[in-house]
Amino acid sequence: MEFLRQRTVSCRQAGVLLVLTSCLLALITVNQRMFGTTSQQESASGGAREIVVNPIYATSDGERRRCAAGKSRLLPQCVIVGFPKCGTFALLKMLDLHPDVMARIAHPFEVNFFNSHWRRGLDWYRRMMRCSSPGQVSLEKSPSYVYDGDVPARIKAMNDSVRLLIMVKDPFVRTVSSYLQDVSRGRSTKTFEETVAGNNSGGVNPDSLNVRQSLYYNYLLPWYATFRSEQIHIVDGDRLVTDPVSEVRQIETFLRLAHKITEDSLVYNEAKGFYCMKKGSANQTKHVCMGEGKGRPHPDVDFVIEKNLKTLFWPYNEKLYKLVGRRFNW
Numbered sequence: 522m523e524f525l526r527q528r529t530v531s532c533r534q535a536g537v538l539l540v541l542t543s544c545l546l547a548l549i550t551v552n553q554r555m556f557g558t559t560s561q562q563e564s565a566s567g568g569a570r571e572i573v574v575n576p577i578y579a580t581s582d583g584e585r586r587r588c589a590a591g592k593s594r595l596l597p598q599c600v601i602v603g604f605p606k607c608g609t610f611a612l613l614k615m616l617d618l619h620p621d622v623m624a625r626i627a628h629p630f631e632v633n634f635f636n637s638h639w640r641r642g643l644d645w646y647r648r649m650m651r652c653s654s655p656g657q658v659s660l661e662k663s664p665s666y667v668y669d670g671d672v673p674a675r676i677k678a679m680n681d682s683v684r685l686l687i688m689v690k691d692p693f694v695r696t697v698s699s700y701l702q703d704v705s706r707g708r709s710t711k712t713f714e715e716t717v718a719g720n721n722s723g724g725v726n727p728d729s730l731n732v733r734q735s736l737y738y739n740y741l742l743p744w745y746a747t748f749r750s751e752q753i754h755i756v757d758g759d760r761l762v763t764d765p766v767s768e769v770r771q772i773e774t775f776l777r778l779a780h781k782i783t784e785d786s787l788v789y790n791e792a793k794g795f796y797c798m799k800k801g802s803a804n805q806t807k808h809v810c811m812g813e814g815k816g817r818p819h820p821d822v823d824f825v826i827e828k829n830l831k832t833l834f835w836p837y838n839e840k841l842y843k844l845v846g847r848r849f850n851w
């Protein structure tokens with residue numbers, strides 16, 4: 522009997538262990554699907570493999586990891602503050618190819634300090650950054666910053682001469698992309714048309730979150746009121762897809778960096794339908810594309826809904842062009 526009881530207990534323990542292991546594996550898989558593989562991200566940091574610590578949950582580990590001699594963790598001199606779904610992660614990865622850019626490129630990719638973790642203090646934030654050498658630009662991206670009216674003043678208080686990158690893309694395409702993200706995360710089971718529908722037939726609802734968050738002008742006002750316009754560079758997210766080198770070139774100029782990202786740094790991947798990063802040495806190059814969650818195929822949208830959405834966006838786009846002093850093709 523005692524033997525049987527012990528076997529039952531150890532079977533139960535084995536069962537619990539099995540469930541925990543499966544959960545862990547599932548979490549790792551989801552993470553890799555969304556962001557590409559960890560080894561890709563590690564190799565992006567160049568040189569020695571860095572241990573990836575999740576600093577949100579293990580700040581003391583981050584603190585303990587010392588930088589090599591001559592390097593230090595600096596508060597970012599440049600922040601990608603928006604807009605979500607405009608290609609911010611691809612931009613981060615592309616900029617990370619630059620030898621003078623030290624982008625935060627480990628989990629969690631978006632620190633969200635100025636909105637969600639503000640109370641942890643600037644020293645906590647500084648420890649989230651990669652070790653950089655003098656002359657390198659420390660950089661992070663948290664595209665939700667753009668939606669929080671408290672964030673501009675907080676960033677300014679950190680660094681009065683910070684440089685900000687704000688990505689925009691065709692607001693209709695952004696709205697669809699944002700909807701697809703909701704579906705993939707299980708936050709919506711509706712069709713796109715149901716999600717954005719208004720009360721009357723074919724009408725659209727300007728208060729639907731995905732639509733509202735594509736009214737760029739409304740969110741950019743506090744940023745332009747807080748910073749000098751020379752501190753803000755608007756990145757064309759549509760062009761980052763079709764002609765990334767020239768878009769990144771403008772950013773190199775904005776950040777006063779030498780032009781190092783060239784046609785040789787990126788390669789168009791037919792299967793993915795997007796540019797991917799070239800990594801490694803000349804004789805051992807590998808192509809690192811974004812994970813499955815980036816560059817999803819978009820569904821066909823009902824013609825009337827599409828037309829009405831574009832009509833809704835139009836006056837906001839015009840105001841945006843005036844604000845940023847540049848027109849886009851939307």
Ligand SMILES: Nc1ncnc2c1ncn2[C@@H]1O[C@H](COP(=O)(O)OS(=O)(=O)O)[C@@H](OP(=O)(O)O)[C@H]1O
Nearest residue numbers: 605606607608609610611698795796811815816817
């Ligand atoms: N090179 C490359 N590879 C893959 N994807 C690329 C690339 N360049 C830009 N994009 C576009 O990035 C869109 C996702 O935007 P974000 O990274 O800003 O999304 S997020 O806010 O961080 O979730 C993603 O949106 P979807 O096409 O809807 O998936 C892409 O259109």
